[in-house]
Amino acid sequence: MINISTSKHLDIILPNTNKALAKIFNTASPQELEVITKAKDLKSVINNILKQSTSSTDKDLLQLVKNNPTLKSLGEVSITIKELLTSIKSDEKPLPMEKVLKNFLTNIKDIKNHEFKQKLENSGVFLESRLKNAKNPQVELKNTIISLVKTLENSNHAHNRSILSESKTLLNTQVLKSATQLDILKNDNNNTKQLQQLTSSLDALISKIKTTLKGSDTIHNPSLLKAIEKLEHQFEVKSKTNEQFKTISAEKSFENFKNQIQSKNFLELKTISPENFKLSNIQESLKEVFIHVNKSFTMESKGILNSLEKIFQVLKNVEQTSTTPQSAINKLLEQNTPQEILKLTEKIKDVILKADPIFSKDTSTILNKLESLNKPQALSPQNNVKEIISTDLKAILLQATEEIAKSTHPNQNEILKQMDKLSLQIDYYQLLSHLSNGTSMYLPFSWDMMQEGNITMKKDDDEKFYCDIDLKLKEYGDLNLKLTLYDKNQLNIHIYSSSDTFKALLKENIPHLRSSLIDAQITPREIRIFEPKVQTPLSPYQVQEDSIYMGFEVKG
Numbered sequence: 347m348i349n350i351s352t353s354k355h356l357d358i359i360l361p362n363t364n365k366a367l368a369k370i371f372n373t374a375s376p377q378e379l380e381v382i383t384k385a386k387d388l389k390s391v392i393n394n395i396l397k398q399s400t401s402s403t404d405k406d407l408l409q410l411v412k413n414n415p416t417l418k419s420l421g422e423v424s425i426t427i428k429e430l431l432t433s434i435k436s437d438e439k440p441l442p443m444e445k446v447l448k449n450f451l452t453n454i455k456d457i458k459n460h461e462f463k464q465k466l467e468n469s470g471v472f473l474e475s476r477l478k479n480a481k482n483p484q485v486e487l488k489n490t491i492i493s494l495v496k497t498l499e500n501s502n503h504a505h506n507r508s509i510l511s512e513s514k515t516l517l518n519t520q521v522l523k524s525a526t527q528l529d530i531l532k533n534d535n536n537n538t539k540q541l542q543q544l545t546s547s548l549d550a551l552i553s554k555i556k557t558t559l560k561g562s563d564t565i566h567n568p569s570l571l572k573a574i575e576k577l578e579h580q581f582e583v584k585s586k587t588n589e590q591f592k593t594i595s596a597e598k599s600f601e602n603f604k605n606q607i608q609s610k611n612f613l614e615l616k617t618i619s620p621e622n623f624k625l626s627n628i629q630e631s632l633k634e635v636f637i638h639v640n641k642s643f644t645m646e647s648k649g650i651l652n653s654l655e656k657i658f659q660v661l662k663n664v665e666q667t668s669t670t671p672q673s674a675i676n677k678l679l680e681q682n683t684p685q686e687i688l689k690l691t692e693k694i695k696d697v698i699l700k701a702d703p704i705f706s707k708d709t710s711t712i713l714n715k716l717e718s719l720n721k722p723q724a725l726s727p728q729n730n731v732k733e734i735i736s737t738d739l740k741a742i743l744l745q746a747t748e749e750i751a752k753s754t755h756p757n758q759n760e761i762l763k764q765m766d767k768l769s770l771q772i773d774y775y776q777l778l779s780h781l782s783n784g785t786s787m788y789l790p791f792s793w794d795m796m797q798e799g800n801i802t803m804k805k806d807d808d809e810k811f812y813c814d815i816d817l818k819l820k821e822y823g824d825l826n827l828k829l830t831l832y833d834k835n836q837l838n839i840h841i842y843s844s845s846d847t848f849k850a851l852l853k854e855n856i857p858h859l860r861s862s863l864i865d866a867q868i869t870p871r872e873i874r875i876f877e878p879k880v881q882t883p884l885s886p887y888q889v890q891e892d893s894i895y896m897g898f899e900v901k902g
Contacts, residue, residue, distance in 0.1 A: 408781040423788040430764040465790035470740030470772040484525035541722035564641040566705040573634035620671040822848035
C-alpha cells in the first residue's frame with residue numbers, strides 16, 4: 347500500500363505556486379472571498395488551510411474549487427498528455443520528457459500492481475510531500491543494522507557472535523556514525539571512497555548471513571510462512587446470510603453490528619462461502635507446506651506430516667464424492683477439517699517461533715533491506731531526491747518548462763500551453779487533497795472506455811481506509827465505486843450504476859472478482875450493486891454532507 351501524507355505544506359497552497367488556487371482568487375466574488383476569510387487577507391486564508399482538521403472555511407473553499415468554471419472544464423489528464431505528446435512529436439529531436447509522458451499513458455490492461463503504485467507516486471500530486479519525507483539511505487542502513495543487532499541479541503547460533511561483531515564494526519564507521527536525517531539536501535555526505543569501503547564491509551556481512559540461513563531447517567524457510575498465511579486466509583473468508591444482511595442494514599453503522607455480535611459466539615457466524623471456495627487452492631497450499639515440512643529435521647515434523655496425510659485423505663474423499671462447492675463445504679465442516687487445518691498451521695507457527703532468532707522472519711526482512719542498500723550510489727544522501735525529481739511528473743514539467751522556453755522547437759507555444767494546462771490539473775488535485783483532508787487523484791493510465799476518472803482516498807482514526815472511484819464510461823455512463831478497507835484485509839465494495847446492461851455484466855463477473863481478491867489475500871466481505879443517488883447541485887456556501895461511513899467526502 348502507498349504512504350500517503352495528509353500534512354499540508356505552505357508551498358503547495360500559495361496562489362503564486364499553486365495555479366489552481368490562483369484561479370479561485372481571480373474568479374471568486376467579494377462575497378465568496380469573505381466567506382472563506384474573515385480578515386480578507388491571504389495570511390488568514392493560509393492559516394485556515396494549514397489547520398490539521400478540516401474547518402468550515404476549508405469546506406467553503408473546497409466548494410469554490412469544485413465549482414470554479416475554469417477548473418471544472420480542465421478535462422482529463424490523459425487527454426492533455428496525449429495532446430502534449432502530439433505537439434512534442436512534431437520535431438525530429440525527441441525531448442527528454444517524452445519518455446515519461448508515454449509511460450503515463452500505459453494501457454490499464456498492461457499495468458501490474460507494483461507499476462500502478464509507482465504511477466500514483468510519480469503522478470505529481472505527492473511531489474512536495476515526497477521531497478519533504480525523502481529519507482537519507484545512510485540513516486536507513488544504520489537503523490537496519492541496529493535492528494539486526496537487536497534481533498540477534500538472544501541468538502545462540504554458532505555464527506551469531508561473528509555476525510554481531512561485524513554489525514557493530516559497521517555502526518562504528520565514520521559514515522554511519524555521522525549519518526543524520528537533517529538537511530540531507532544541503533549536507534551530502536558522499537565521499538566515494540568511504541562509501542565503497544562501507545559497501546565492501548556490508549558485502550561480507552550479507553554473505554555471512556546468507557551462508558547461515560542456508561544451513562537452516564526447511565521449516566524456517568520464509569516461503570513456508572507465506573504458504574501458511576495463504577492457507578489461513580482461504581479459511582478466513584466469511585459469508586453472511588440474508589438475515590444477517592438485514593441486521594446490518596437495520597443498524598446505523600457496521601461498527602454497531604460488530605458490537606452486537608461480540609456478545610454472541612462469533613465463531614458461529616464464520617462460514618466458508620461457496621462463491622469463494624476452491625478445493626484445489628487449499629490442496630495446493632497444503633502441498634507447499636508438506637514439501638517444506640517433509641525435509642525438516644525438527645522433532646515436531648513427524649507429527650505435522652501425519653496430520654497432513656490425514657487431511658489430504660479427507661480432501662481426496664471430498665473431491666471424489668462432492669458435486670458442488672456447497673456439498674464439499676458441508677462435508678469438510680462435518681469432519682471439522684477447517685478447524686484441523688487451522689490447528690495445524692498454529693502448531694507450525696509455534697515451531698517457527700521457537701527457532702533461533704537468526705532464522706526469524708525479521709532477519710530475512712533485514713537481509714533484503716541490506717541488499718537493497720549495498721551500492722555506493724544507493725547510499726548517496728541525495729539519491730532518493732534525485733530519483734524523485736527524475737521520475738515525478740510535476741517535477742519534470744517544472745524542469746522542462748524553462749528548457750522549452752529557451753528552445754527553438756517549432757511547436758514551442760503549443761507545448762508550453764499544454765504543459766501549463768497539465769501543471770494546472772496537477773495543482774487542482776493537490777488543492778482538492780489538502781482542502782478535503784484526504785487524497786484526490788486522476789487515473790494515471792490510458793483506458794479507451796473511460797471519458798473521465800478520479801480517485802479520492804481517506805483514512806479515519808480507527809485505521810479504516812475509504813476510497814471513491816468516480817468514472818464516466820463512454821458506453822455505460824457514470825460508475826461510482828465506494829470501497830472500505832478495515833482489519834488489514836477486509837473489504838466492502840458498493841457499486842453505483844444506472845446502466846442495466848453494465849449491472850448485468852457486473853453480476854456476471856462478481857464471482858471472478860471475489861476469486862481474484864481472495865487470491866490477493868483480500869477478503870471481500872460485501873459486494874453490492876446500487877442505483878446511484880440523486881444529488882442536487884450545491885452552492886459554494888453549502889457543505890457537502892453526503893459521506894461514506896465515517897465522514898468520507900464524496901466527490902461531486
